Amino acid sequence: MRTWWFVATFFCGVGMAMWAEELMLRAQENRLEFSAPQVHFITGRPKERLQNAAPVAFDMRVSLWAGNRNYVKSTLTARFVISYDLFEERYSVTKVSAPSRNANHMSAFEAEAWCLQQMSMDVTGVPADQPLWAKMEIRAEDEHGSSLFRGKLSENGISLTDYFVELFSGRPRPGQSHWEPEAGPVTLEQLRRGKR
Amino acid sequence: MHKLSLTGLLTLLVLATAPLGANTPQDAQDVNLQDSNLNVNARYIIESISVAPEKQGAKLSAPLHMEIDQMVGQNLDHSLLESLGKKIKEELHVPDVNIRIAKGQMPERVVVTFETPQSQSSFDVNVGRFLYHSKQGWTGEGTVTYRHEGNDLSFGMISDGDRLAERYAGIQAGFERRKIGTERVGLRFRFLSYHQQWNNATLAAATPDQIYRTRQHFIPEMTVILATPLTWDFGVDFARYRIATPYPVALATSGARTESSNAVVSTLRYHQRWGSGSDPDQQELSASYGIRSATGVFESDAIFTRQLADAHYKYKHGHNTVKVGFLAGRITGDAPLYERFILGNAETLRGWNKFDYRPMGGSHMVHGSIDYSYSGFLVFYDTGALWDTKHDREQKQSLGVGFSEGGFEIAVAFPIRTGAANPVFYVGVNF
Numbered sequence: 020m021r022t023w024w025f026v027a028t029f030f031c032g033v034g035m036a037m038w039a040e041e042l043m044l045r046a047q048e049n050r051l052e053f054s055a056p057q058v059h060f061i062t063g064r065p066k067e068r069l070q071n072a073a074p075v076a077f078d079m080r081v082s083l084w085a086g087n088r089n090y091v092k093s094t095l096t097a098r099f100v101i102s103y104d105l106f107e108e109r110y111s112v113t114k115v116s117a118p119s120r121n122a123n124h125m126s127a128f129e130a131e132a133w134c135l136q137q138m139s140m141d142v143t144g145v146p147a148d149q150p151l152w153a154k155m156e157i158r159a160e161d162e163h164g165s166s167l168f169r170g171k172l173s174e175n176g177i178s179l180t181d182y183f184v185e186l187f188s189g190r191p192r193p194g195q196s197h198w199e200p201e202a203g204p205v206t207l208e209q210l211r212r213g214k215r
Numbered sequence: 216m217h218k219l220s221l222t223g224l225l226t227l228l229v230l231a232t233a234p235l236g237a238n239t240p241q242d243a244q245d246v247n248l249q250d251s252n253l254n255v256n257a258r259y260i261i262e263s264i265s266v267a268p269e270k271q272g273a274k275l276s277a278p279l280h281m282e283i284d285q286m287v288g289q290n291l292d293h294s295l296l297e298s299l300g301k302k303i304k305e306e307l308h309v310p311d312v313n314i315r316i317a318k319g320q321m322p323e324r325v326v327v328t329f330e331t332p333q334s335q336s337s338f339d340v341n342v343g344r345f346l347y348h349s350k351q352g353w354t355g356e357g358t359v360t361y362r363h364e365g366n367d368l369s370f371g372m373i374s375d376g377d378r379l380a381e382r383y384a385g386i387q388a389g390f391e392r393r394k395i396g397t398e399r400v401g402l403r404f405r406f407l408s409y410h411q412q413w414n415n416a417t418l419a420a421a422t423p424d425q426i427y428r429t430r431q432h433f434i435p436e437m438t439v440i441l442a443t444p445l446t447w448d449f450g451v452d453f454a455r456y457r458i459a460t461p462y463p464v465a466l467a468t469s470g471a472r473t474e475s476s477n478a479v480v481s482t483l484r485y486h487q488r489w490g491s492g493s494d495p496d497q498q499e500l501s502a503s504y505g506i507r508s509a510t511g512v513f514e515s516d517a518i519f520t521r522q523l524a525d526a527h528y529k530y531k532h533g534h535n536t537v538k539v540g541f542l543a544g545r546i547t548g549d550a551p552l553y554e555r556f557i558l559g560n561a562e563t564l565r566g567w568n569k570f571d572y573r574p575m576g577g578s579h580m581v582h583g584s585i586d587y588s589y590s591g592f593l594v595f596y597d598t599g600a601l602w603d604t605k606h607d608r609e610q611k612q613s614l615g616v617g618f619s620e621g622g623f624e625i626a627v628a629f630p631i632r633t634g635a636a637n638p639v640f641y642v643g644v645n646f
Contacts, residue, residue, distance in 0.1 A: 071314070072291060072293065072316035073254075073293050100253040102254045102256060103255070104255045104256065105256055105259065105325060106259070106323065115253070
């Protein structure tokens with residue numbers, strides 16, 4: 020009986036892992052495009068804030084390794100601000116990093132996909148047979164912001180409670196929404212042939 | 216005595232100005248999330264605002280009520296609502312205020328609700344002041360506060376070389392209950408225990424029996440809100456201090472003696488603010504008058520009366536900020552050194568060194584200052600006089616430039632006088 024449970028748990032784990040957040044790559048001429056249909060970042064606390072008429076900033080960074088995983092070939096970062104129209108019940112996204120862009124009247128899925136589309140990378144010069152790995156990091160800016168004194172300076176002084184949390188957090192802060200889908204190894208040749 | 220630590224200064228500057236977003240995958244670009252281009256809801260108009268539960272809303276001060284009401288009819292601005300939420304949180308002493316926004320009765324109108332969850336306890340750590348002064352060294356104060364059901368329990372540590380003729384360092388503990396039976400009456404007890412360090416100039420100017428090594432205070436006080444925003448604090452400051460010089464008659468048996476200074480304290484305060492974060496013009500006025508009187512009724516060794524009046528006015532228009540301050544004080548009788556007035560620190564006669572001017576302070580004081588800043592760049596002028604007898608009275612002046620933003624300030628100030636002018640440098644937060 021105990022063995023049966025162990026095996027069942029193992030396969031459930033494998034199954035969950037297969038459904039885990041995945042990054043999809045697509046090679047379009049000299050650009051590498053990203054999508055992640057399984058990743059939904061307009062969810063949970065950020066979604067609550069959006070549906071409460073507050074704009075929410077999402078920071079994204081895509082890292083690309085070529086040849087091996089010891090060397091990051093290139094990274095791209097961007098910030099998106101999403102807001103939710105209370106009356107139209109549709110999302111609006113602004114890419115505030117240069118080049119800035121904007122898209123409106125989108126569903127949550129469309130808004131997420133639009134953000135990922137803006138993260139495409141130029142892969143000119145990358146050999147077609149070289150293995151590539153990619154990782155997309157997405158973090159929702161939490162209500163506390165990121166500057167040291169922002170929101171912490173009051174008439175009583177500086178609140179250090181939040182400050183220490185931020186100072187010692189190399190990782191996302193506890194409770195901060197974040198996603199890190201990955202892909203690879205895969206070659207450009209494989210992607211051009213249609214394999215992810 | 217204290218040398219400017221370049222490394223420490225740079226560290227402070229970096230801490231104060233740099234965002235700690237190195238761990239987040241973002242561009243360096245910082246964005247105002249409330250920009251109407253970024254929030255589609257900024258085009259909607261606020262139909263109504265309320266505070267829930269209603270009982271909490273009724274506790275808010277009239278100026279804050281007015282500020283909230285002014286938002287009705289304006290476009291939705293989340294940053295302003297957050298700033299109002301912060302003020303509500305501070306006034307009600309609640310751990311958090313949630314802002315709820317929903318569709319209103321009319322098209323393109325929204326209703327805003329500030330929800331104040333009634334949580335019963337919270338914990339906070341605060342740096343009350345942090346300062347480096349090139350003539351006086353470091354000053355720092357930190358407090359830990361535990362709040363539970365309207366009771367505040369605090370414990371803090373301090374080392375202050377700025378505000379008095381002495382450097383005092385030690386602990387501060389307190390208990391406060393903001394409402395006793397009624398919303399208008401609060402009670403607090405404070406216990407302070409310090410040991411002293413003295414500058415050579417003060418030691419040379421004072422008589423040995425004026426110099427104490429330690430002092431402790433126990434201060435029970437009540438606060439009564441007379442009529443918002445006018446409050447009245449009253450209580451008793453029971454202080455005792457240990458003087459290193461013994462009584463001549465006790466020379467053989469004791470190396471020190473303890474004296475007491477038990478004073479009735481009473482302070483009237485006024486604080487009013489006009490305009491909110493979104494208004495082009497904002498004004499703030501705070502003023503107080505305090506009297507401390509130590510008499511034989513409380514078996515005080517020191518018999519004196521100390522009066523202090525101060526007023527500060529601030530006007531902000533766009534990037535321009537003007538601040539005007541006024542202080543006046545008078546001591547009659549024989550007060551311990553920690554009661555005496557000081558000029559020539561990071562708040563008064565900036566540019567003068569208090570140990571060069573009057574190392575023992577004075578029993579009479581008048582001071583005025585004017586600060587002007589544009590986008591944080593600051594210029595100021597201070598003038599004042601400190602004296603014990605009329606013959607000593609001499610007006611001093613100083614000028615300075617610096618940068619001031621939020622609670623952070625860095626400046627260089629010069630005394631206006633003939634001969635060599637040694638500039639004073641200071642940097643700090645919330646002093």
